[in-house]
Amino acid sequence: MTNSPAAFTEETVDIAGISVQLRSGGSGEPLLVLHGELGVPDWLEAHELLARHYSVCVPSLPGFGTSSFPDWLMSVRDLSAWVNWFVRECGLATPLNVVGFSMGGWIAAELATTNSALFSKMVLVGAAGLKPREGEIWDYFLNSAKDAFQQSFHDHESAQYLKYYGRDWTPDEAEQVETNREAAIRYLWRPYMHSVTLPDLLPAIATPTLLVWGRQDGIVPISSCELYQQGIANAQVAVMEDCGHMPEMEKPEEFANTVLGFLKG
């Protein structure tokens, strides 16, 4: 592994019926990153670490970031259909690797239930989509956006929390957070952050899967990890200690190494 930062580009492209904010960098086989319900604020350190080995593609999903938000997208299943369309129109070679965070993990799982041939390997990180066996998924919409980021991190002194969230936001940043909430609310409102049919469809997934969970995930309880593991035949688990719902931001190096170990293994 070298220490030189991977170059990345940020552009707006018309793909799969929407105007997409697309961040990408690195080279090699494609690695699709599906962000969570809070959106993705930047080209992150974790993206950079992964881009040393893969061609990392991070679209802002419809409604998030500066991507457009057509009315027809009403559910996570619509979103997974859109991701399938996006992959094809982008010309990404398939099967490809995918990393999905929280809502993005749910999207990846939905896609894998309908087309296991799309992904070569799948990493689900603190994935939403299932009603937890114990505990409840934390309610973003009864709480403030500030609370949401606080709840997502175990370590409120971690560098990326302080850099992006643990400070006063500029008006533009605050508006972006609200825009992302507007998108999240349309996809996730009810049943809240889970599907009632996904549990029965998980056995359809043949994709080798890694489930990454922060031990202290305060958003999606770790009991959901067990449900995913029981449902997906070829799934292994990596629990990160002293870590919350956003391992990619809280512990970027450990997270990247965990993912790379699985993808390369």
Add this chain to the structure above:
Amino acid sequence: MFIGHFTEEPWQKEDWPVEWGSGVMAVSNAEYDPVRASNLYHRYIDEKVYAEEMGFDGIMVNEHHSAPFCMNGVANVKASILARVTNKAKILLLGNILPIHDDPLWLAESLAMIDVISRGRLIPGVVRGGGSESLTHNIPPHYNRERFEEAHDFLIKTWTTPGPFRWEGKHFHYRYVNPWAVPYQKPHPPIWVPGTSSRETVEWCARHRYPYIMLASQIDLTQQMYQVYYDTAREVGYEAGPQHLGFMFFFHVEETEERAIEVGRTLTQGVRSPYDPGAQRPKPWIAGPPGIATKSARALRRKMTAADSSGRTRAGARATFEDQVATHGMVVGTPDSVIPKVRYILEQLRPGTIIFRTGDGAMDHESQMRTLKLMGEEVMPKLREIADELGLPGPYDIDPMTNEPVTAMAS
């Protein structure tokens, strides 16, 4: 002139902790004492009956959810009772929160029944509701406006089209629309719309020629919203007049000025609506989840909460009783002293409908009854003369749908 009466009908309890505020989504219903509640419900119904006796043209009820400041979680229940126990006053239902109904057919039939039982006295107003209504009923706030408009269209069709018919919309779907009960009033009961400051709602209302009742008791803000109504009306090809516009304000009247101030002050005490001036607001993400609060509304909110030059946030500035009296949002005094104050409001705004909000907050039943009596005997007759002098027809004088005089039979 149409004169209405309204009380928010709050929970009343002397030892309500100040930090609980209006209680919206903040207090467990373990606090709800059914015996106390039954007494309050009886009190508020009795007051409505008395308001009719004192000559009010309309008795208004509304609803809020998980909200102790308004005991009517289901306004249609109250309206149903009033439909039978009153005889003359319009039942001003302002209003049903259309987006939170997953089954607007149920709503259409409920309202038709109330209209029939009241023998055609129902005004079934419609509202979008606040964030707490969407959150408590788990209705997608992001589709609030779409659901409001589709439910409205569905109600009108259900009330005016002989069934059965089918409805395949975006949010509502029915294979057999044919409720047995249809409204007493034809072609359908008149729709009114209350609001505070949503420009989009005022425009929608004006396009439908529905009377718009401004609830935020502020003269300048009301003038701005009325202007939106006038402008929209011209765009769609008619002149809006007093019959299209209403204004609600706090009111208390007593035999002496000192008593009026002493008792009137209780309007700003107790379990108060979070939307009242100076009241404790719900948290912004509760009041305005995405979809309820538009991008422009969010920008306005940021502006309102920004610190002023003295470093004090505007939202933190509490409007006191004295502030509200000074800005005409609250009128208190003797029968003689309140008349010129209300005249000032009528001259400034030129509404065809005014709604007196009395007996609210921590005010007791006896004080409410005193004010209603004085209004009936001394205040309202004079105000009707002033309204005639100023040329302020209400929606039962000039039909807002046609701008033609209402005939006795139609009214």
